[in-house]
Amino acid sequence: MDLVKIELSEKEMPTRWYNVTPDMPVPMSPPLHPGTLQPVGPDDLAPLFPMSLIMQEVSQDRYIDIPEELQQIFRMWRPSPLFRAHRLEKALDTPAKIYYKYEGGSPAGSHKLNTAVAQAFYNKQEGIARLTTETGAGQWGSALALGCQFFGLELKVYMVKVSYHQKPYRRILMETWGAGVVASPSQDTNAGRQVLAQDAENPGSLGTAISEAVEDAATHEDTHYSLGSVLNHVLLHQTVIGQEARLQMEKAGDYPDIIVGCIGGGSNFAGLLLPFIPDKVSGKNVRIICAEPEACPSLTKGLYRYDFGDTVGLTPLLKMYTLGHTFTPPRIHAGGLRYHGMAPIICHLYDQKLIEATAVHQNATFEAAVSFARSEGIVPAPEPAHALRVAMDEALKCRESGEKKTILVGLSGHGHFDLGAYEEYLSGNLPDYSYPWELVEEALTHVPQVPEK
């Protein structure tokens, strides 16, 4: 019988996170204080994050130990399985071998829980009693709700109002795990009240929700703020994925010619690809492809500039490929990919040509997702459906060329809360959104001018 699942035992789980920074051939540009345009120091971040996470953010150590207490919790859903997609290969009639690393088996249904529990842990350790965060469709908010529940932390989630009302299931999930959820803009913060004063019917945005969560954390003594992607320490926590995948590929007696993942803020795919970077740097012939939406193509169409991480302009300036921090992407179902910027680590690797990027349209991603679901059973979330589209395209190229390439794809979560989107696709009512270049052109004019050194 063919090997279907490449499992690891609990004993083979990574005990350290892998930090790519010291392995970068060229050093990264530091985050800057928007007032002084000087690199931000640990003290600038201290009101929002615990010092242990700030130290991880700036660490130059190649490995950082995972505390035993966290390893114990990871064991509830890790090591995650690596599957060989035999049935999909057959359906595509391709000589390519397709493997997928599946993070949807975590209780929260995605990779987000890996960093959520770590962030809750370190905040608890420093005596913090309460966290705040923002969430769009609720993927990140629900993961952090469970993370906080595990450590007895209170959590307040500012959920974009339109999602709060249209997608109640993830809100209920957060409440089931004990979090308080409020529709943003809310009456609970100055930022929210300001927005509502101008427009009582404002549907909310991730930008406003971030402003509310940050203000809440900054104005409460025992409260910190938590972010689900973009920052170095968040990507670091996800490297358990790629470390496991490397070992699993080795057990399968294989090594990827191509690694594919989807990118929104960048944390899921970074988790998979970063542990392969040392090989790539040392000349190994592996292509690493980022899949992003045509509706929000940060890497393929954005500018590599210093820009704000949020819409309102509260965060430090990050050097990244950006569509402009005021850009609001079209309403694709892959809510997790609707971000104007990108994790600086991903951007730096892209700028250094260590990784590639390609953009795909919404209908093509759902076509891939349905085809995957019918072959492999798992119904993918709309975000990793982008990665599946690119992986399947590469496999179809192998059918043409006859090449037996090995493709490793990151399947970051399940689509159980996205079936409305599947219905739209199946009934032929799913729109594609062209690259909104006029909006992006406009947004790019608001990117701050930072003199290059």
Place this chain on the structure above:
Amino acid sequence: MDLVKIELSEKEMPTRWYNVTPDMPVPMSPPLHPGTLQPVGPDDLAPLFPMSLIMQEVSQDRYIDIPEELQQIFRMWRPSPLFRAHRLEKALDTPAKIYYKYEGGSPAGSHKLNTAVAQAFYNKQEGIARLTTETGAGQWGSALALGCQFFGLELKVYMVKVSYHQKPYRRILMETWGAGVVASPSQDTNAGRQVLAQDAENPGSLGTAISEAVEDAATHEDTHYSLGSVLNHVLLHQTVIGQEARLQMEKAGDYPDIIVGCIGGGSNFAGLLLPFIPDKVSGKNVRIICAEPEACPSLTKGLYRYDFGDTVGLTPLLKMYTLGHTFTPPRIHAGGLRYHGMAPIICHLYDQKLIEATAVHQNATFEAAVSFARSEGIVPAPEPAHALRVAMDEALKCRESGEKKTILVGLSGHGHFDLGAYEEYLSGNLPDYSYPWELVEEALTHVPQVPEK
């Protein structure tokens, strides 16, 4: 670090199903033809089922080999994990050890897929091109949709109309996996048209949906009918669960003092408990407790009589604990437990006092489910929440008595499509339904009179 997950490798997966029939101390009463009151033979069932499944239904062999092709497919989600519920034990402050066997990791989200793929396989093998089935909330229909997709079979699902409209997600899931779904009563069958002629607004019932699915299969040459619980061969297919659990408990160096599962038609808990029956028969001190809803207490309040399996009276007569085949249980959220009867195998074991039963109220089950979700992460389906309630009550008794009992509980599926019910519970709006004895008394008058031999 403590052991959290007791994993098995693919090599340790069961290669045979376990058939309890030859190990029964007293033989079971056979199904009867409702016209002749004589035992039904294989030929009576041939219009609806393939001969291989009929042979399994009546088999006296202790073990039946699982075809390699099926084992290969099982490997996509099996062996399923056995978890030690450390965090729950701590939350309950109990000296008891709680283990749970989790079937929610299958792509269909429950144990149902174990028999769905097996039934699709055998039908395909006998040249059947198309299956029909009924579904309530959609748990079984979605599992069979995926099973049929794996073997290229067409599937038509008659879905109870009120669920079709109120719970669209599982319908979309079935469609994503390629099944045709129609609201029942439908215009597609005589049974459906009759019901609609009398009442155009009829909301449908499982009874009517069964009638439609059976009629469809009986009147199409290339079509068979498929059932998701109750019958011997369905329970047989689920015994992979208990075989794995036995081995996993052994690996954990433990043996259960108490085994708990929820029962609706009986297949999920039968899958877990049947492989422990030989121990029980030979005098081993293990309590096996069935958890059923107060709103539909077949074992604890029903009569042990021959009755129809469906509401309309089309099926053979089965000897079972029944509330009367015309009884319509209150609308509890655990749709899978709303069945008037019970698998004859479960009933026989209960009658022989090899297993026990207890009934619990809806709010108590959701209280247990939320407590479980906050400790262990996984959000349980409303059905296994009944088992968790009973398991947690046993663990709380251990807190009183100081006993260190080992409790094994079956967690048959996740509650991702049941969050509306969680919201009702969290907001204090979930009703409890008392045992509707007047309705049951009435229904019991319709149970056929079959002379005891």
